[in-house]
Amino acid sequence: MRYNKKKLKMCVDFNNMMTKWVGPEGFTEKQMLAIGDEVERAYESVQAGRGKGMMGWTELPYNQDDVVKDILDTAYFIRKNFEYFVVLGIGGSALGPTAAFKALKHMHYNELPKRKRAGLPKFYVEDNVDPERMAALLDVIVPEKTVFNIITKSGSTSETMTQYLIIRDMLEKKLGKENVAKHIIATTSKDSGNLIKIAQKEGYKTFYIPDGVGGRFSELSPVGLLPAAAIGIDIKGLLWGAAYADEIYRDPNPRRNAPLMAAVLQYLAMKKGKNISVMMPYADGLKEMADWYCQLWAESLGKNKNLDGTACNKGQTPVKALGVTDQHSQIQLYTEGPNDKVITFIAVENYRKEVAIPEGCEEFPNVNFLCGHTMGELIRAERKATEFAVTKAGKPNHTIVLPELNAFTLGELIMYFELQTAYAGALLGIDTFNQPGVEEGKNATYALLGRPGYEAKKAELGSAPAKISRYIV
């Protein structure tokens, strides 16, 4: 597909972050200038880090020609041979594929007859180990027509490997051992972990996650690209959009670099005690994109050590809200509650469908004013009205504007958030790309399930003060 870059350029309106518009809870030029050196260093460190260490994700829009070709060939094969595509993965291996699916496919995709899906496979992402959910999946898929894409970089994620074991066993029993490999594609690290070894032994088709690309930054790697391509999403468009955002925002001046500007203002907000970041898209299709953002922001910035090793408890808690739906759930709190949040709206200028609101309610003037408008006009008016209301209530907010929602603009948005996160981490002076805090729970799970080598952890679990019934109510 061709995209008109200029017409599809995203932009971000930061006016309502500034005191002039939002009042004393906002920010000033002076505050921004006062941290000018920090901002410059953050910009330089991110630029200098591009493509190195755990910043391999910056290059994904540019260095995957061969991979994309392989993915498109594989997707073609999948579409010819299968009717169900199931991702087995969790966290970064699930949130991106889900977000792209929800943003770019029909809202009731799996309920459409095959013809209306253009012959493309139904699509599922299994991102939990709730047995009810696995049983439900097995109720709706047809094993001989299903391809399973197992995604785990480490190759040892308990949840994903559990799903794999169950699915492999099911396939073996239903289709025979010799037919299992046809139904499994492994996306994992090229040379570390179990999954690559299992894949090589069993003869699974494989795709690789580059070493320098962490789970939450992996949507533009085969992690996200293969599932997207399998259901007909234009993955080249996704990568072009990401490259375009990377290109238009490569400037040391925050006023010409939206992700840097966002990071700077969020950093000032965190310093001011605003520990909550609300992500509120005005499009049902972007609801799961907000989930993806929540992982990116939470896991990247929530850290208890600075880069110099000193202790801290940094991070801002991301909250997903959906416009207009959550106006009826959260806006009461956002307007009247504590001054503890920054709200990010995502506006879509043109929806892919439009629905007119018909005439026919003349007797009831407080319904009739809606008649003659369109749903698009209503949702846009509600977004502007909510922006007005939270601004009037003195709550800092800014709005990301997407001209429309398609593969290209989704790519822009992904790159924008990734860059914003990298800049914010650099400003905070923490390691944006690790996640040491998840080890404790993982190890405790191993201990509870009796994994050899975790006896000491099991003892530690047992040594917590006994719970008392007085506090069990």
Place this chain on the structure above:
Amino acid sequence: MRYNKKKLKMCVDFNNMMTKWVGPEGFTEKQMLAIGDEVERAYESVQAGRGKGMMGWTELPYNQDDVVKDILDTAYFIRKNFEYFVVLGIGGSALGPTAAFKALKHMHYNELPKRKRAGLPKFYVEDNVDPERMAALLDVIVPEKTVFNIITKSGSTSETMTQYLIIRDMLEKKLGKENVAKHIIATTSKDSGNLIKIAQKEGYKTFYIPDGVGGRFSELSPVGLLPAAAIGIDIKGLLWGAAYADEIYRDPNPRRNAPLMAAVLQYLAMKKGKNISVMMPYADGLKEMADWYCQLWAESLGKNKNLDGTACNKGQTPVKALGVTDQHSQIQLYTEGPNDKVITFIAVENYRKEVAIPEGCEEFPNVNFLCGHTMGELIRAERKATEFAVTKAGKPNHTIVLPELNAFTLGELIMYFELQTAYAGALLGIDTFNQPGVEEGKNATYALLGRPGYEAKKAELGSAPAKISRYIV
């Protein structure tokens, strides 16, 4: 259905809220005793308010015999005559029906063939005005086989009335004017607002929302009961469960009253600056129940006026997380990030399905330890491990334990959260049951759409400082 109350009794484990278990970020007996008088007053005011003013919801488990009969008859008629049931509603009119549907029906319900749905209708809740979503709905339903349940207490909610206008027009065009009424059921206030007048004029079947039951407290009224009954959920069980929770927790001592205990500890947490409440069920089926809680907690407690009229900015921001999924998204932040949250886990002791993890990975010991366990064991171990990890990290948390997930325990949970919210609001000294903060945005929407009478608001919108391009990046 019969339920064994004793076996289905919920309980809440508060041990990890106390300093003895969680360390200095927790709470002590002394702190609880110090606010003993406040707690007593809060308990008394909620008990004294039962069934009065905006506390009509406390009596819903007891005073709806006739309504339930009418709902069950209507549901029977729906099941005989229709194949699609669509809720048109937003906020409190949508979150409850969605939560019950997701908690108690098959996880891919709408994808099941009719036989596997026991002949029950497919189910949709339209809770937004995104035109793409409305268009998508119209792609998958068959108008002549669809019944639309329009739910709005005020009878003037713009989003709901917009959907109504579109649907009525569509029905009129497809089925003829004379056949529209058969397809519409209105759930609204008995004697105020437009919808009741329209319903009477057009001859729609109607159900009433009692005056003293606000949107977010309405799940156990016809708002939630009719949609639930239409898809075969045992609404009597739901009400019995709610009555049971109400009964077992009617005690002035927090140590025998879990919702009061939760409110007291959250109140102490808010005083300590913990402005975030995480709701993290370990069951895919309870994900949307967490959304329902988020509205209840946010809209009830997020207030800028105390009961005595003095200014404040109270409230705690609810955050939804899903176990185990969000261990891979949020737990890094929860363990290492700021000491700003209280985490509520929801544990389900017995899942309705169980899936064994088969043997067959002997060569890979760090996968093989999973083999021979079940998914149920894994998800339970992960919950305990996460509880251990956040407690070790010093973050106060407590766990609601449901023996299993069914209509009865869902009823318990609904009543538990509603009571907790009422107690918390009483402790905070705010009006738990109003939502004045949503008016500003509503009025601005009216102004932007040119509703007569909102010219002054339109002028106010126009008088904000002009945005400057320097801040649009």
